[in-house]
Amino acid sequence: MSLYSSVLELIGHTPMVDASALSPNPSVRICVKLEGQNPGGSVKDRVALWMVEQAEKEGLLVPGSVLLEPSSGNTGIGLALVARVKGYRLKVVLPTNVSPERRQALEMWGAQIIESPGSEGSNGAVRLAMKLHAEHPEWVFLYQYANHANPLAHYEGTGPEIWQDCPEVTHFVAGLGTSGTLLGVGRFLKEQNPAVQVWAVEPPAGELVDGLRSLDDGYIPPIFQDLAGADLLDRKTIIGPRESIEWTRRLAEIGVFAGISSGSALAGAARCAQVIESGVVVTVAADGGWKYLSTGAWTDDIDDVVERARRIIYF
Amino acid sequence: MSVEVRLPTVLRPHAAGQTVVEAEGATIGEVLESLVRSYPGMSGQVLTDDGSLHRFVNVYVNDDDVRYLDQLQTKVQPGDTVSILPAVAGG
Incomplete structure (x- = not known):
């Protein structure tokens, strides 16, 4: 252990844990980087x-x-x-x-x-x-959606940490959000090994909270366009609220207390593991579970939690 | 060949409020053209005038975004579910 002069020095250098117990394919390992360990609780x-x-x-x-x-x-x-x-x-x-x-x-x-x-x-x-x-x-x-320091934090931090801890990575799966994680980590990993595949997971916005009057109100983060995100991604898959919550609970079964978007990421990693023959899938648990206790995500009837998810922004 | 198409909230008014409709086609492009023929109010909302996918529309075949498959040429099978979702901000 070390003594730090500021809590800001505790940001990054998060641990990764082997979650292969949850892999649907015995020839595919799944490793999860636990970003909930950051001092503010998230990636x-x-x-x-x-x-x-x-x-x-x-x-x-x-x-x-x-x-x-x-x-x-x-x-x-x-x-x-x-x-x-x-x-x-x-x-x-x-x-x-x-x-x-x-x-x-x-x-x-x-x-x-x-x-x-x-x-x-x-x-x-x-x-x-x-x-x-x-x-x-x-x-x-600062506008995270257009700020190149957002993907850079992952290109210089998260990506190299993953490469150091798990150079055998074959697939990187993460939530889309602002696209900062995928752009930064994805680019870094592909530079180390061009064979690495980058998969985006998109949890659909709650149907009642998509906030659109027409499709012309849609939004693509400027960084995703500036950095040619569509060329970087190999695949993009949607994970619904029910599957996200089920996988959030599965993570808890192996002792990982993570937020609901982590459940989506794990569901995406599992889907990836299912369609590949063998490999090592790395994914990111973006935050811990603490901020979601009031949603009853782990304890309430899953139908009730899913229904609530239509109205609440979980991600 | 008929497939199920799930509509986002903003497109439902153009289909008499339905959440799921049927459309015909062997590729995503054909399915979307058939959708717009049945519900002309969606024209310009899903496909642009030059026939390409609207930039704020994401189309999925069984949960996979067709932009990372074969785009509008992506094949569909009977029984597949096609979902249309708007591109929105996250984070």
Whole structure:
């Protein structure tokens, strides 16, 4: 063990655990990187730290600066942690229908919450943040969906860590979200071994929270387009809420207490293991289970949990 | 050949509120053309004027995104489920 001078030094260098007990194919190993071990509780601590330090280098962030970010949870929480330790103020645009633990974590670290309509989902939070930034250009808008420090955090951090711990990786499977994890880790792993396959898992947004008036309101993260994400991915598969919750419970059976998007990622890894002959599938548990206890995901009747998932943003 | 097509919330008003409809075709391109013929309100929403997939539309055959298979040439079999989902932000 080491003694660290700041909690920010604890970000990254997360452990990986062999979850092959859950593999449907005895010739395929599944390994899970436990991002819930980060001090803010999720993979987004890496992104928050990289984006803030990049903005500091560029002189965009100075003492007293105010940060603005749309986030359904984890990026906001990661930024709240980094901003608290470094002394910046933070405003997070948060949809109203996220689990209450997220709101509390943000408030614990002093973030100011600006609510966006739950019915508009993450898209609505992005839209409102853009409007607020236009009205307050003095607020620093890091904008995770378009900030290249987001995939860079994974290209320089998560990817090399996976390669160091598991160079036998043949497939990398992760949730799409902002696409930062897939773009950064995927590119790094393919540079080390071009045969590595990169699979995206897309948990469909809750039907009642997709926030669209028409398909023209759709959204593709600018970083996904800038970095030619469509060329990097080998496959993309959807995992529904029921399957996500079932796999979140399976993870708990082997002792891994992880969030619901981790269940989606595991379900994707299992689907991958099913269709390949042999190999090593690496996936990411993006956060721990703590923020989801109020959803009853592990203890309530699964039909009730799935029904609730149609209205709540879990990811 | 007939397959089931699952519609996203925003397209349902063009199909009298139905969640799932039937469409014909041996490839995704044919299925989507048949869908738009049956429900003309969807024209321009799913396929663009030049016949390519709308950029904010993701189409899946049995949960796999056709953009990473054979795009509009992706084959479908009787009994397959085609799902149309909008591209939205996550994170």
